[in-house]
Amino acid sequence: xxxxxxxxxxxxxxxxxxxxxxxxxxxGEEEVEAYVQADANAGTRPFAGDAMLKAxxxxxxxxxxxxxxxxxSLADPRTAEIFHSQDMVRLRRTLREQFCYILDGGCxxxxxxxxxxxxxxxxxxxxxxxxxxxxxxxxxxxxxxFRDQNRFLAKLAPMQRQTVER
Amino acid sequence: xxxxxLALSTALSxxxxxxxxxxxxxxxxxxxxxxxVTTVEGSAGGGLSSWAFIGGYETRDxxxxxxxxxxxNLPDYEFRAYGASVGLFDRVEVSYTRQDFDTQATGAKLxxxxxxxxxxxxxGAKLKVLGDAIYNQDSWVPQIAVGAxxxxxxxxxxIGLLGGQHDDGVDYYVAATKVLLSESLVLNATLRATKANxxxxxxxxxxGHDRYSLQAEGSAGVLLTKRLLVGxxxxxxxxxxxxxxxxxxxxFAAYAVNKNLSVTAAYADLGTIATFKGQRGLYLxxxxxx
Numbered sequence: 001x002x003x004x005x006x007x008x009x010x011x012x013x014x015x016x017x018x019x020x021x022x023x024x025x026x027x028g029e030e031e032v033e034a035y036v037q038a039d040a041n042a043g044t045r046p047f048a049g050d051a052m053l054k055a056x057x058x059x060x061x062x063x064x065x066x067x068x069x070x071x072x073s074l075a076d077p078r079t080a081e082i083f084h085s086q087d088m089v090r091l092r093r094t095l096r097e098q099f100c101y102i103l104d105g106g107c108x109x110x111x112x113x114x115x116x117x118x119x120x121x122x123x124x125x126x127x128x129x130x131x132x133x134x135x136x137x138x139x140x141x142x143x144x145x146f147r148d149q150n151r152f153l154a155k156l157a158p159m160q161r162q163t164v165e166r
Numbered sequence: 167x168x169x170x171x172l173a174l175s176t177a178l179s180x181x182x183x184x185x186x187x188x189x190x191x192x193x194x195x196x197x198x199x200x201x202x203v204t205t206v207e208g209s210a211g212g213g214l215s216s217w218a219f220i221g222g223y224e225t226r227d228x229x230x231x232x233x234x235x236x237x238x239n240l241p242d243y244e245f246r247a248y249g250a251s252v253g254l255f256d257r258v259e260v261s262y263t264r265q266d267f268d269t270q271a272t273g274a275k276l277x278x279x280x281x282x283x284x285x286x287x288x289x290g291a292k293l294k295v296l297g298d299a300i301y302n303q304d305s306w307v308p309q310i311a312v313g314a315x316x317x318x319x320x321x322x323x324x325i326g327l328l329g330g331q332h333d334d335g336v337d338y339y340v341a342a343t344k345v346l347l348s349e350s351l352v353l354n355a356t357l358r359a360t361k362a363n364x365x366x367x368x369x370x371x372x373x374g375h376d377r378y379s380l381q382a383e384g385s386a387g388v389l390l391t392k393r394l395l396v397g398x399x400x401x402x403x404x405x406x407x408x409x410x411x412x413x414x415x416x417x418f419a420a421y422a423v424n425k426n427l428s429v430t431a432a433y434a435d436l437g438t439i440a441t442f443k444g445q446r447g448l449y450l451x452x453x454x455x456x
Contacts, residue, residue: 044304124192124195124225124227125192125195125196125225125226125227125256126192126194126195126225126227126228129195129196129197129225130195132197133197136392146350146389146390146391146392147350150347150348150349150350150389151347151348153303153347154303154346154347154348155303157300157301157302157303157347158301158302158303158304158305160298160301161301161302
């Protein structure tokens with residue numbers, strides 16, 4: 001026990017450049033600075049009822065849509081740079097949580113709020129719209145109806161004000 | 167990594183640095199159809215009505231241009247329009263359009279001569295003043311723009327004979343456009359102050375009525391796919407000349423092939439024009455952007 005305390009003390013005085021040690025709670029993710037977790041960080045309120053969750057084919061469908069939009073955006077020369085040096089494991093997880101929370105799929109959102117999550121990315125409207133286009137393609141791929149896609153996009157659209165910085 | 171790969175990756179990173187320096191200007195950054203299509207008067211909107219959208223696919227970080235050609239085949243006339251517009255930073259739109267109103271065989275019946283054609287040049291400017299039709303889905307506030315169209319018609323003598331008081335004039339309008347994404351709807355309402363007869367082709371003002379009147383334009387469309395908007399428009403018009411000038415309406419389908427090309431097809435009803443009733447027909451418009 002004493003040994004552990006000494007070790008902890010030694011670690012706490014260690015230089016601050018060891019920021020990339022892995023997250024204790026989410027293996028495979030990098031540690032992030034502490035922030036207050038709340039569902040409100042998702043940036044919008046969830047849909048009522050289960051129609052939208054059904055339209056997205058449940059949590060499994062949401063997971064496929066998230067993976068598809070992330071994969072497409074990484075491969076898209078318009079958007080690939082946005083994700084440079086981002087923790088993609090964490091991004092996929094928090095995006096899944098956010099979509100699942102909004103679609104009332106029984107998830108809590110544990111990520112940061114939209115402003116904090118996009119701080120210093122320097123996003124422009126063209127970036128936001130390119131990501132929307134990739135999301136539309138991902139939802140097409142999951143065979144989600146166009147009107148349901150638009151209902152979901154209507155929830156995300158106002159996030160332009162928090163995420164686009166210039 | 168061998169030397170060749172190293173050279174290639176160095177060249178690529180230099181290229182990236184080069185484009186990064188210019189990244190503030192972004193081509194074609196808007197979503198499909200969110201620049202509207204080009205109206206008969208050259209402004210972005212539907213077919214007959216000017217909307218609050220700024221034409222083209224450029225965001226607030228870009229400048230883009232559009233050209234259009236529009237054709238409307240009516241029972242007794244033929245209408246053509248062609249022009250260009252520039253959208254600056256999704257804020258300002260300037261446009262020029264030339265309209266031809268070809269009286270064809272009807273020209274002889276009107277005593278003007280077969281194929282007599284009225285022309286009109288329209289110089290438009292539009293300023294987006296507030297709101298955003300697309301992003302602000304959590305609010306009812308529409309995107310609002312104000313615009314002016316300076317119109318100059320070429321057949322002053324005939325216009326005078328018909329009772330038109332001027333062969334040029336300015337329309338002023340306020341347009342409010344809202345996309346209700348959750349309903350896949352696009353709605354627009356426009357108020358226009360105008361003296362124009364048949365949008366200006368038959369001049370401005372009439373006998374005993376040479377003043378502005380307030381006219382209304384309404385449009386509603388449903389997005390069937392991200393490329394296809396179908397809907398209708400209605401536009402009231404003044405009756406300055408006493409020639410039973412009719413309100414206009416249409417049913418339209420606007421299809422974005424991609425961000426460089428849109429096609430609009432409509433069934434347009436222009437009512438009575440210069441005493442000839444039932445001027446209904448097929449409207450076709452092509453728009454190319456770059």
